[in-house]
Amino acid sequence: MMNNVIDIRDLVVVRGGREVLPGLTLEVAAGVTGLLGPSGCGKSTMLRSVVGVQRVRSGTVEVLGLPAGDRRLRDRVGYVTQDVSVYDDLSVAENLRFFARVLGVKGDEVDEAIAAVDLTDRRDQVVGSLSGGQRSRASLAVALLGDPDVLVLDEPTVGLDPVLRRDLWRLFHRLADRGKAVLVSSHVMDEADRCDRLLLMREGRIIADGTPAEIRGSAPDIEAAFLRIVEAAA
Amino acid sequence: MSPRVTLAVAGRVLTQVRRDHRTLAMLLVLPCLLMSLLWWMFEDLPGDAFDGFGPALLAIFPFTVMFLVTSVTTLRERGSGTLERLLSMPMGKLDFLLGYALAFGLLAAVQSALAVTVSVGLLGLDVNGPVWLLGVVAVVDAVLGTALGLLVSAFADTEFQAVQFMPAFVIPQLLLCGLFVPRDALPSLLSAVSDVLPLSYAVDAMQELVGAANQASVWRDVGVVLGFAVAGLALGAATLRRRTA
Numbered sequence: 001m002m003n004n005v006i007d008i009r010d011l012v013v014v015r016g017g018r019e020v021l022p023g024l025t026l027e028v029a030a031g032v033t034g035l036l037g038p039s040g041c042g043k044s045t046m047l048r049s050v051v052g053v054q055r056v057r058s059g060t061v062e063v064l065g066l067p068a069g070d071r072r073l074r075d076r077v078g079y080v081t082q083d084v085s086v087y088d089d090l091s092v093a094e095n096l097r098f099f100a101r102v103l104g105v106k107g108d109e110v111d112e113a114i115a116a117v118d119l120t121d122r123r124d125q126v127v128g129s130l131s132g133g134q135r136s137r138a139s140l141a142v143a144l145l146g147d148p149d150v151l152v153l154d155e156p157t158v159g160l161d162p163v164l165r166r167d168l169w170r171l172f173h174r175l176a177d178r179g180k181a182v183l184v185s186s187h188v189m190d191e192a193d194r195c196d197r198l199l200l201m202r203e204g205r206i207i208a209d210g211t212p213a214e215i216r217g218s219a220p221d222i223e224a225a226f227l228r229i230v231e232a233a234a
Numbered sequence: 235m236s237p238r239v240t241l242a243v244a245g246r247v248l249t250q251v252r253r254d255h256r257t258l259a260m261l262l263v264l265p266c267l268l269m270s271l272l273w274w275m276f277e278d279l280p281g282d283a284f285d286g287f288g289p290a291l292l293a294i295f296p297f298t299v300m301f302l303v304t305s306v307t308t309l310r311e312r313g314s315g316t317l318e319r320l321l322s323m324p325m326g327k328l329d330f331l332l333g334y335a336l337a338f339g340l341l342a343a344v345q346s347a348l349a350v351t352v353s354v355g356l357l358g359l360d361v362n363g364p365v366w367l368l369g370v371v372a373v374v375d376a377v378l379g380t381a382l383g384l385l386v387s388a389f390a391d392t393e394f395q396a397v398q399f400m401p402a403f404v405i406p407q408l409l410l411c412g413l414f415v416p417r418d419a420l421p422s423l424l425s426a427v428s429d430v431l432p433l434s435y436a437v438d439a440m441q442e443l444v445g446a447a448n449q450a451s452v453w454r455d456v457g458v459v460l461g462f463a464v465a466g467l468a469l470g471a472a473t474l475r476r477r478t479a
């Protein structure tokens with residue numbers, strides 16, 4: 001029985017001459033894991049390393065027991081980049097059909113993915129003419145294609161209204177209930193309570209790791225807890 | 235490499251171009267208009283200067299247009315995160331490049347068919363070799379433009395920079411390809427340089443078709459141009475990195 005889906009050991013990543021991840025060790029199991037931290041702390045860098053698109057200096061990253069980025073992982077890991085990575089000049093359905101073809105996934109999954117992010121009434125609209133939140137949902141839908149075992153989502157809920165955000169977090173939990181590992185980054189601290197497990201990151205290090213309740217402790221909210229931990233370390 | 239993915243990329247690129255009417259017009263109509271303009275320029279002059287310049291331009295237009303369109307389109311893809319996403323999926327780098335080459339090669343075939351039809355049918359360009367071979371040469375030129383466009387997109391960070399490769403990459407080839415001064419009449423150094431530039435062979439092939447029409451020498455030139463295109467695609471594949479800084 002394998003319980004660690006993602007296994008990061010001593011990961012060092014240098015970007016632009018700076019050590020962004022100075023030696024990260026971390027395990028992630030199935031369930032919804034939130035990666036929270038201030039802007040520039042290295043969240044995207046870590047997620048890119050898990051997907052295997054980040055050049056790393058040293059250390060290892062394993063996903064489902066294989067080295068990150070391995071050919072055999074490419075249809076088992078769904079990835080949403082921080083920038084909306086769909087084609088502006090194609091409709092939602094055309095985008096999904098294209099990525100489905102690349103993944104070798106059947107056409108009927110396209111409609112399911114569109115429905116899962118609640119874009120059915122926009123399916124034939126060109127992505128460039130959608131609102132920011134709708135576009136990021138189109139991007140999220142692509143990651144759902146092929147029913148991947150691991151979902152790596154870089155700030156997928158930015159710019160969404162509260163109702164949609166709740167719906168998406170429900171979707172993440174439905175996926176987790178089916179045994180998937182969902183790794184979601186956010187710099188909005190109030191999303192913390194929606195995770196099964198929470199990782200707080202600061203300057204490339206994990207400064208807290210636990211359930212939201214454990215991390216909050218006696219603090220009124222996660223944001224206050226984050227500040228407390230930072231001050232205690234100073 | 236998988237034909238499924240290559241075709242998916244090609245189909246997607248074609249859908250995008252179809253949606254972009256201005257680019258479509260530039261690809262298909264502009265070469266015809268420019269050939270007509272050239273014909274008109276020489277209209278009142280004695281002799282058949284159009285027959286002298288026409289074939290070279292039939293080689294140059296598909297090359298230039300495809301170079302420009304491809305370098306900007308792929309650069310956009312590199313910048314927008316879609317390339318990063320695709321490279322995290324089961325997509326070979328060659329699938330990506332060949333998909334683009336296939337889509338733009340197809341567009342080039344239509345473009346050349348139109349430009350050749352207008353030039354030969356309407357404007358009276360005299361061709362001694364078979365007209366279809368003129369089309370083949372034009373398509374190969376376009377594929378060359380696509381391959382080099384893909385390659386230079388790796389060395390540009392913005393669309394603005396990509397467009398600047400135009401004067402740096404294309405215009406020297408234009409000057410040395412034999413359009414202005416026959417290649418064997420160039421100073422020996424320049425003649426040697428023109429021998430290693432792909433557009434020279436493209437123009438040679440076109441001029442051969444209009445002139446002596448020795449098919450073997452046309453095919454040899456086509457082979458050289460294709461060789462450059464394949465080398466461009468291979469180098470382009472090498473510049474596509476799954477892992478980036």
Ligand SMILES: Nc1ncnc2c1ncn2[C@@H]1O[C@H](COP(=O)(O)OP(=O)(O)OP(=O)(O)O)[C@@H](O)[C@H]1O
Pocket residue numbers: 015016017020037038039040041042043044045046082187479
């Ligand atoms: N392409 C790059 N080249 C050089 N440095 C980079 C590059 N991308 C990011 N960095 C640097 O790496 C550090 C971590 O960036 P990263 O994108 O991982 O942060 P983040 O936590 O995702 O921030 P945000 O919440 O704003 O998305 C930053 O200091 C940033 O300046």
Ligand SMILES: [Mg+2]
Pocket residue numbers: 043044045082154
């Ligand atoms: Mg980020």
